[in-house]
Amino acid sequence: MTARRTRLIVALDTKDTDQARAWRAQTAASDVRPGADAVKLGLEFTYARGLDAVRDVAGDRPLFLDLKLHDIPNTVASAIGSLAAMRPAMLTIHAAGGHAMIAAARAAVDDAFPVDARPILLAVTVLTSMDAEALRETGVSDTPRGQVVRLGTLAMAAGADGLVCSSHEIAPLRDRLGDRPVLVVPGIRPAGTAAGDQKRIMTPIEASRAGADWIVVGRPITTAADPAAAAAAIAAELAG
């Protein structure tokens, strides 16, 4: 496997702008300690505070805009056009939207963003909160791993730049698709932290060793007694 540096995205999951700003500042790298490489803002903050606040909170940090678009191709393409002013570094759609939706998203990214400011278009495969039983409830009898590889292959063929998956699917995705997909991996739990609603989890170092390009960490940092120290510990672990 190609050696890669795994980078840290901190998920600023809150409705409160001041709280999001505080976490952003606390988790940034400084002269004295390492920190997060990017910030995630998603559905919770965006619905509560709007896109202007997202842009404001992200500031000069690379923005993982995790809105998980999933609609008919025309609507997804138009929505992506509306996001151009956000200057995201990464943007998410759901792979389950199918080939036509993903291809429309690809075309919209290429149309709406200048070449040197195009976000990485990521397709969410199977949410890390789902296990085999949850997948069965949706009518999918395959394992999460089988379904992730199926949707990941579809998404990359339709024009996605990368995939959101759990650490457990990194190896089979690399076997099938090689180094090309950017793999962004939530469901990260440092030893001793609560899984909560996440089902397919690994520690930061395990995810890094498995080949994640980025890991996404929310509550293990934001609910820690000292979020700055929690982010720094993960970043230091990733740096080896």
Ligand SMILES: O=c1ccn([C@@H]2O[C@H](COP(=O)(O)O)[C@@H](O)[C@H]2O)c(=O)[nH]1
């Ligand atoms: O499959 C997915 C896709 C996205 N997420 C997002 O990642 C973070 C994880 O937060 P934790 O608090 O560390 O569980 C969160 O913002 C999710 O929306 C995901 O968990 N799984």
